Amino acid sequence: MGFCMSVRDVLSPFTAWKNLFLDPVTIRDPLNDRPGAARYRGFHQNDVGRCIGCGTCETICQNGAIDMVPAEGIETKQGDSGLRPRIDYGRCCWCALCVDVCMTGSLTMSNAYKWVESDPDLFRFTPGVDRKYWDDAERGYRRPEDHRLTPRERAHMGEMAPEARIGSFDEIVHGYSIEQARLEADRCVACGLCVATCPAHMAIPDYIAAVRDGDYERGLRLLYDTNPFSQICGRICTHRCETTCAARHEGDPIAIRWLKRHICDQIPHEKYLEIVGKPAPATGKRVAIVGAGPAGLTAAFDLAKQGHSVTVFEALDKPGGMTRWGIPEYRLPYDIIDREVAVIRSLGVDIRCNQRIGRDISLKSLRNGHDAVLITLGLQLGRSTRIPGSDHADVRKSVDLLRQARACEDFGTPRQAVVIGGGNVAMDIARTLARLQKLAYGEVRVTVTALEDFAHFLADPEEVKEAGEEGILILDARGPQQVVVEDGKVVGLRTWRVKAIFDEQGRFAPSYDETDEQFHPGEMVVESIGQMTDTALLGDALSEQLAWNRGRLQVDLGGRTSESWLWAAGDMVRGPDVVSAVADGHRVAASIHAALNPMKERQ
């Protein structure tokens, strides 16, 4: 190579002069003449209407540049923390991990890169709330379509095939294996929106973390901190938490309910008593609770742990309330309820069955023998449509039928049945009848007629899907008009198509298209349109004394009625689902405890 110099080496450098005649390559005004590339990671934009304030961006930011702060002018709604990310451009490194991890896709970046201020504090701003000129820029970094930093799909839950499950009352879902549960728990971003939504405010991200760590005892302890019906809720909770889960927005919500069930299933029953712990020293106070459902037993659990002597009076022959008598076994096996009740009994709670108010005991005697009385009567009476023919003996209420089915009483399974109603209870009775039909006659002939259309259906989508798989015919937007009776026997139901359920003022006043009439044959019609409390149990005298509010017993925030010795809780006050009853049980127990310990409370 070139140790030998040549004339060329002297002349060649002068070729640089040819550049004199070229145009300059510099851009005179780069800020205006040259916009950032379409993917440029410029200043942040946030669609605050789409943002749910889950704070995942704050969690992932390695510079601590993001703080979640309350934002003005944002309507507070379910599943939204009301906070919005504030970004400190003194710390931001424009890595866009916040954009990549954003659970709703609301956070993006514009391709703008010019921002001049004289006040350095202004470079800490809340995108979307503090308006900027680039807010509406269409170009800039967006998370690419398939680019996700958190898995979107739910871990598969095994379940029985429709053909197999229709022939028995065995539990449908198998439950997660440890591997499946870890995969599912891994998806959680621990934003805590679910905690705010859960009526019992269970420590959901914490127990999901316990599943990740495989520390099931810690998980169970966390469950029982807030919910003594965790085993039951792990199977049949209405899981409102999952409707506000941050993962729901761009994927499947975390299977919070199944993870709760998984924790419960991993711990042997003997361990439960150890983990739940021992009650406090006896206070000498006596509390009577009427009704051994979730609300009553939760209150019993709390009060017993606090050292009070608790006696529960149950009208039926087994405790559990609606969880035992209203929910089919394929969703909630009996032994789960027995195990749950055993935990509560282990704290010294005395549960006396076959003790009906007004028949075996009186509220007056309870008042005299106890320092406080709590009634949790539940919703035991089915409502009627009151259409012509609905007074026939073969027009039944779903709540009664479910109770009979669970008690294995023979109520004469119809070969063909029509269910009126579109809620979860309607699905429960329809699927129960379908199983009984399959067992008795080998075929399923159940029709469900719901007032709502499928877009506004009340029952959970998976219930509707599974019922369809089991051969049940579900018709939406059908208004019941008449139960047709011939020769003294029910032969079916006549319905009209529903045009609207509510009137212009939003009141319940269905309007029908009379030209669209259908007849649904069936020898039994089941009404499943709602339930109410049997307040006659209170007796006339007490009912007179108590304050009422639109047919419901009036209670204060702690569940105390206008009579200072009497509290009420559960479905008869709020509801109706298990976890709401549990939350109510906690509330009322705290109120009773405070009333029993006035001095301590004041300290």
Add this chain to the structure above:
Amino acid sequence: MAYQPDRSQYPARRPDGLSRHPASRDTSTALCVGSLDIDLASGKYLKLWQGPNHPGITGNMSLELTVCGDEVVEGKTHVGYLHRGFEKLMERRTFIQCFPIVCRICVPEPDFNEYCYAAAVEELAGIQSPERADWIRTLILEMGRINSYLMYLGGQAGAFGLGVIGQWTTYVRDLMLDRFEELSGARIYHMFILPGGVRDGLPDGFEQRMEETLVEIERVMSDVLDVMFRNAVFKKRAVGLGYIDPALIEPYGVTGPPARAAGVAKDVRKDQPYLVYPQLDFEPVTGADSDVYTRADVRRRDLLMSIDLVRQILARMPKEGPLMAKIPNVLHWKIPRGETYIRGECSRGEYGYYLVTDGSGYPRRVNVRGPSYTHAMALMERLIVNCNIADVAGLLVSLHTYPPEIER
């Protein structure tokens, strides 16, 4: 009292030390030869600090020179002016949170940090990045190599007073930064290669614009050949300067172009192929004379080879397919106990990441092996002896060192 420098690391000074003619090169490969008495009070020697802020220093490091006349009789390298503690910072960050900071370890060629870190995490977590992502990773690494060489060429020429080369290479480097911007969303810190794959595919029309950029770079490189490499001034100063004996390559851990310029065909892309290099056609560029001129020429030809590799990649890469492997939720990503060393051939030599994990959500230890550490510190102290003061800058630049990467 007479100043007694520790000369145990250096060969004895040659009587004809000022001569840089190849025939008179020191061919001694001994590491411990003799010692030199330097009496600063004698008035014969002078201490001269070059850096940490000095145009003849590549970035923030410093040379402590002992000169006699205009000849360096001893040089010590000092680093530590740019320590940001990245390796330690990473021990307190989750695996995904390390991703945005690794690129900062080496500013002019950040992508190797992203690749090595991602590959190390993937190996320990048992993840395989998708094929299309590997092609894009290779593309980015070659684009980064071109940029790094362009920056070097400007510096190398500038160190000998040829200012125009830097202006030209900066111009075409900017064109390549435009391509980086449209591909990755950023010009300098691309933050594009992350554990599991890459963020996105190529934008529409990228191949066409890249081809235009490559053609422009080739045009400028042909000018650079005329004005820099066929230049009497550059040859006068660069030929014979900073000779690295091939026998020193192994003991000093010399890699990359400095090794290849000595005729040792070391190239991790060939020696231990990674990404899609086995599917690309190329031969490591080597030289023979092992001086500043040869090293510059090896880099120039390596740059042209990278241009060819970029063309090969764009022509052959799959256009469809996933870009990210299935990774767990990054917010609580725990990686089983293990350790690995991932290496790659960056523009300056072998770049490597040693990663130790302990089953937690954080790296237990990260050690970055950058070529600048060995080249700029140990090797430089040896090469600088008998160098003319005016040539020190050219010598240091010829080792192509980036102090940010020395100080992790």
